[in-house]
Amino acid sequence: MARFFPFMLLAVVAYGVAVAAMGVPLSQELLNLRLPSGSVFTLTMSELLLAISTVVLxxxxxxxxxxxxxxxxxxxxxxxxxxxxxxxxxxVPGFGTGTFLIITLMSLVDVVAGYSISILTARRDMTFGNQE
Known part of the structure; x- marks a missing residue:
């Protein structure tokens, strides 16, 4: 069953739950860390969703x-x-953002990569004639 499931749906659902359903702003800061360099690393909701989407991809x-x-x-x-x-x-209101556009583009990469890898694998596995 897991082979049929498009895992990018998880990224879309995560966006929908966090932003559209719960109303969390994409710019909301989730984490602040002071780095040894003295810089402050800030993680926003948008960046977290994109990181999750990248791992899912x-x-x-x-x-x-x-x-x-x-x-x-x-x-x-x-x-x-x-x-x-x-x-x-x-x-759909709430989904017309740069973050969701990037998630949409990741789903396009999934489609193109999936078909491309399947075609290349099939071409490599195809044999002609007697292979003795």
């Missing part, structure tokens, strides 16, 4: 390397998610 790309037939279904669901993200970005 890594796992999606790792999932795309699977040569199983279920990966094609996963790529299709990822494409549906990308289209939904694009429509949500355009038409």
């Amino acid at each position: 890594f796992f999606e790309i790792m999932n795309a390397t699977s040569a199983k037939s279920s990966s094609i279904f996963n790529h299709g669901l990822s494409l549906v998610l990308f289209i939904a993200c694009g429509l949500i970005f355009l038409f």
Whole structure:
């Protein structure tokens, strides 16, 4: 079941829960740390959502390397998610932000990488004639 699931949906849901449902501003500071250099590192909600999305994208790309037939279904669901993200970005209040645009672009990278990796894997695995 996990092979079918587009994990980028987790990033979209995290954005929806944090920003749209709970009303947390993207600029809200979540963490302040003084670094040994004397600089202060500040983590905002927007940066946290993008960090989570980047980690999720890594796992999606790792999932795309699977040569199983279920990966094609996963790529299709990822494409549906990308289209939904694009429509949500355009038409749903609270989602028309730079942060959500980057999450949408990450879902596009997931789609392109998934299909590209599948094609390259299939091409590499294809054999012709007698292989003795």
